[in-house]
Amino acid sequence: MSCEISIDKFEGPLDLLLHLIRKEEMDIYEIEIAQITRQYLDFIDAMQSLNLDIAGEYLVMAATLLQIKSRMLLPVHEEEILEEEELDPRAELIRRLLEYQRYKDAALTFASLPQLDRDIFLATPLVADVNEEEGPELEPVSLYALVEAFRDLLKKAPKDFVHEVTAEHLSVTERIQTILNRLQERPQLPFSDLLPMPLVRSEVVVLFLAMLELVKMSLIKIYQNQRCNEIWLSPAVVEADGLSAISEDSFGYA
Amino acid sequence: MDTREVKAIIEALLFAAETPLKSEKICEILCLERGMIATLLRELVQESESAGHGFLLCNVAEGYQYRSRPEYAEWIRRLGHHRPFRFSRAALETLVIIAYRQPVTRAEIEYLRGVESGAVVKTLMEKRLVKILGKKEIAGRPMIYGTTRDFLEFFGLRDLSGLPTLRDFSELAPDALEGMLPLADEDSSAAPIETTE
Numbered sequence: 001m002s003c004e005i006s007i008d009k010f011e012g013p014l015d016l017l018l019h020l021i022r023k024e025e026m027d028i029y030e031i032e033i034a035q036i037t038r039q040y041l042d043f044i045d046a047m048q049s050l051n052l053d054i055a056g057e058y059l060v061m062a063a064t065l066l067q068i069k070s071r072m073l074l075p076v077h078e079e080e081i082l083e084e085e086e087l088d089p090r091a092e093l094i095r096r097l098l099e100y101q102r103y104k105d106a107a108l109t110f111a112s113l114p115q116l117d118r119d120i121f122l123a124t125p126l127v128a129d130v131n132e133e134e135g136p137e138l139e140p141v142s143l144y145a146l147v148e149a150f151r152d153l154l155k156k157a158p159k160d161f162v163h164e165v166t167a168e169h170l171s172v173t174e175r176i177q178t179i180l181n182r183l184q185e186r187p188q189l190p191f192s193d194l195l196p197m198p199l200v201r202s203e204v205v206v207l208f209l210a211m212l213e214l215v216k217m218s219l220i221k222i223y224q225n226q227r228c229n230e231i232w233l234s235p236a237v238v239e240a241d242g243l244s245a246i247s248e249d250s251f252g253y254a
Numbered sequence: 255m256d257t258r259e260v261k262a263i264i265e266a267l268l269f270a271a272e273t274p275l276k277s278e279k280i281c282e283i284l285c286l287e288r289g290m291i292a293t294l295l296r297e298l299v300q301e302s303e304s305a306g307h308g309f310l311l312c313n314v315a316e317g318y319q320y321r322s323r324p325e326y327a328e329w330i331r332r333l334g335h336h337r338p339f340r341f342s343r344a345a346l347e348t349l350v351i352i353a354y355r356q357p358v359t360r361a362e363i364e365y366l367r368g369v370e371s372g373a374v375v376k377t378l379m380e381k382r383l384v385k386i387l388g389k390k391e392i393a394g395r396p397m398i399y400g401t402t403r404d405f406l407e408f409f410g411l412r413d414l415s416g417l418p419t420l421r422d423f424s425e426l427a428p429d430a431l432e433g434m435l436p437l438a439d440e441d442s443s444a445a446p447i448e449t450t451e
Contacts, residue, residue, distance in 0.1 A: 012369035
């Protein structure tokens with residue numbers, strides 16, 4: 001009869017076990033491991049006979065069940081009792097099952113919470129042009145957000161399909177100068193404004209490196225508006241003459 | 255400026271803001287003290303509840319925002335402008351575990367769920383409900399995950415302390431927990447989260 005159960009119905013071995021225990025009306029603290037293991041293995045056999053892939057985790061759980069069963073068969077030595085708090089080999093499994101049930105329950109609660117764009121809706125304002133003077137609301141960016149923004153940019157830049165390989169000299173120093181010059185014109189600058197249109201992959205990379213170098217040298221600060229992932233550059237207060245010392249080689253990008 | 259006018263200005267700010275507006279921000283704009291703003295916001299929330307309009311002022315994601323009343327969802331859906339997320343059970347379970355256990359590593363999620371969860375976590379990240387908080391200072395320095403502000407906005411939660419209380423189980427729950435979530439359609443169970451066309 002357990003063959004009627006489809007594996008899709010379960011979110012994993014813990015879910016399946018919960019189902020089996022409940023079906024047998026067992027007390028969770030007194031799981032009859034032998035019986036449950038048999039049913040569990042029957043279930044897996046049934047799935048295999050239907051040529052369905054059994055995910056590895058189902059097999060791991062089968063092994064765990066068998067291990068618990070065998071530990072329950074072994075006599076317990078007295079010194080082990082002193083060493084191990086847990087006498088019942090089933091204890092960890094029981095804890096996991098109850099814990100899993102908590103989250104399963106909470107998932108149900110969440111499913112019924114009002115959700116945005118399903119039950120609750122917002123007035124969706126047009127994405128307003130960012131006020132040049134004030135700039136958008138900025139927050140400090142985390143490394144991961146920065147990497148994500150970079151990836152987004154790379155996605156937009158078409159991959160270059162080049163047959164003839166020509167040595168193209170892309171100078172980070174030059175881009176650093178460009179960025180600094182642009183920042184003298186405007187106190188805040190979105191990274192995308194620096195990019196040539198249409199986007200060129202290598203340009204994006206070199207500009208990004210130049211930006212990171214500037215941050216490293218504490219010449220600029222970068223911020224990000226979380227929502228649209230734009231990176232904003234603004235100058236850091238620093239004396240400008242440190243720049244003359246920069247040479248291409250010092251970055252090691254040559 | 256009398257109180258009525260201040261209130262009207264706050265309403266205007268809330269109306270025009272794209273994201274939930276924090277009371278600190280309102281204080282900053284109006285140059286008024288926090289206590290007063292807090293009181294006025296509270297009044298505005300109460301008024302919107304009793305006014306019987308089609309929208310409510312809600313306290314979400316540590317800010318305030320006008321939102322449509324849930325009971326009118328069906329009508330707004332007929333506008334056809336919105337594409338709701340469809341959560342699979344796997345996605346919702348994983349999201350819930352991350353929400354309650356954050357900061358949490360993938361290994362911890364997988365131990366709790368008993369199944370591999372990398373793909374689900376990735377989908378949740380793409381939907382901006384989950385983010386990487388950093389790395390855990392243990393062997394292998396695994397990533398640790400947590401929920402985002404979008405998560406709070408999505409479920410209309412004030413902050414993380416506003417998460418529904420986890421029920422404690424000392425025994426198996428009745429059969430009510432068995433089976434599918436009410437919203438997960440049979441046909442959408444394959445993909446973690448889908449956006450309906």
